Amino acid sequence: MRGKQLGHWGRAIAAALGVGLAAGVAAAQPARSAPAGTPPAATPPAAPPPAETPLAESLTGMARAEHGAGAALFDDGDYAGALARYERAYELSRDHRLLWKVALCQKNLRRYAKMIATLRRMEAEAGAALSARDKQDIADLIKAAGAFVSFLEITSSEPGAAVFVDDEPVGTTPLAAPVPIDIGERRIRVSKPGFVDFVRQEKVVGGDSVALVARLDRAVHRGRLAIAAGQDDLIAIDGKVVGKGRWEGSVQSGTHALRVTAPGMTPHEAQILVRDDERRRIDVSLERAAQRGGASKWLWIGGGAAIFAGALVAGSLLFEPGTPAEQGSLGTVPLGFGGRR
Template sequence: MSLPENKRLPRWRRRCLRITAALALGGAALTGAAPAGAQPAPAGAQPAPAASAPAAPRPLSETLTGEAKAEYEAARILFNDGDYRNAIIKFERAYELSRDPRLLWNIALCQKNLKRYTRLLATIEQLLRDAGPQLTEQDRKDAAELIEATKAYVSRLDLQASEAGATVLVDGEEVGQTPLREPVLLDIGTRKIRVTKRGFKDVEVSEQVAGGGVVTVKATLEREVHQGRLIVAAPPDAVISLDGRVVGRGTWEGPVPSGGHALRVTASGMASHQSEVMIHDDQTRRVQISLQPLPKDSNLESWIWIGGGVVALTGVVLLSLGAFDGDAPVSGNTSPGSVALSARGGGATFVIPFGGGR
């Protein structure tokens, strides 16, 4: 008795049952095998010539040999255990070794159970290309109906990218480069789409795919800028230099390329600060600088600049060493190019030649 119309199996389910049957028969259902429920010929009827009835194809378990057969048997065990991901690997290896297109039905069934509808479509399309005369008209019809039914569970990606040559990934798997030259299909559910290109920031979005339509994604890639931000806080009168260039006084803030930088902070009467500051991409770093007073030298009296040279006078030390012993010049008749200096300690007069001295 047939089910009421609203309880009939959907077309998608009927197609999958055909694939399940193919797997259960060891892949023997690809060509026109005789139906299991065929009635015997009536009594007295002449049997048809043997050539008119095509022989049922031998199942994969009998036609495959060697490593291909071992991979196939391992795949069936994994499938029966519900391990469809690894069953696919074994079925694909068996197909690679044997090139028997019946294995593609089994791969398609694993993909259906994993809800990998886009891959299922690709597998069925490969089956139609590779099977050739091994497919009956009914096989091709079933495959076409399966493809049509599966389209309700996928959507086409319409990617509008600002840069050509960017790599496109869906759920971490590369599907092409911009502009996409082949249609990219997305499985129903939440999909992560990433567009990446060297020298640009990645664009990544999550899209809820309803199936049976088009998903539009706009990817505007921005160039990468390898820089951070540096803030230097120093005393108000301090001069701030970065990499040998004066950038401010007191407090300075600004963008800085990523990497190491030489920071120098100076102020009158204070010991200078010098250090290396490391800046990372998109980092904001704050550096607080405190300067310390220079130590005082009690023996230093003064600095005298003479004609581009500097003479340091330390009167007490010079006198004690007798560095200027000798005759005093005639009063009022000093030689050209000399300067008379009086030492405070002992009343002596010193003459330091310079310029055009003798």
């Protein structure tokens, strides 16, 4: 932007950090005197900068309302509330002037790493809208905040892994540039699906760099399964015989088909779920299968009854026509077999 309002906010942040901007330092230097006899150079009149509409007036709708609420909260010392309102106003308007105020709130909250990220974001998004003075202000502010942050460099064995600082995402490997992180105890995590997370707890001091090599190992989802059965029982896992009597081994996490068999015994079949890093023990006791002789006995009884009934019918046919059959407790079953009276 044309430097007026941005410079104001930039100098406000720098003053709060306790440092002077390069422009202020340069202005404090004594001017060199011209050699004697040199006529003064003619200075063309500078064109006045075009008038700029103040931010509070150029915003409209909800963006203007959020900005007003942010200003009121800031004046009241509620920097966290003001930060939320300014960020919302920026989302609605995309007016990069709001990022100065976002950065000032972050400074007051001692979130210096985020402040640097905000300033870099403004520099990238505003582009040509920033004056040379604005760009110098941003550079000076980032330099001034360097005493309160360190810069994280991650070398990862896997590209495309997400990098988190205190569980907040800060980039993806390979990082485009070192990431500013605040001083103090920081939890750094590098994560990618299918791999075991790389996690480090680092004590960060200001004005330094933190370089980490994150080696990501592939995640192995396995557990252990132990089967105890009879001495001669065959044990099969997922259709493959793995042992006799007892077996224990590593299996992939998930559901597995167990089958235990032995001659003359009823097979035992079950679906076994094994979780990551779990040891699952299964005890199996087979039961004897039903005897085939019992079934043949009933078949013999049934066949004998049929033969018996056939004999009764055959016997009744030996009577001459008109000869009545003797009645008994069996009703229509004749009690006399053959023979005449």
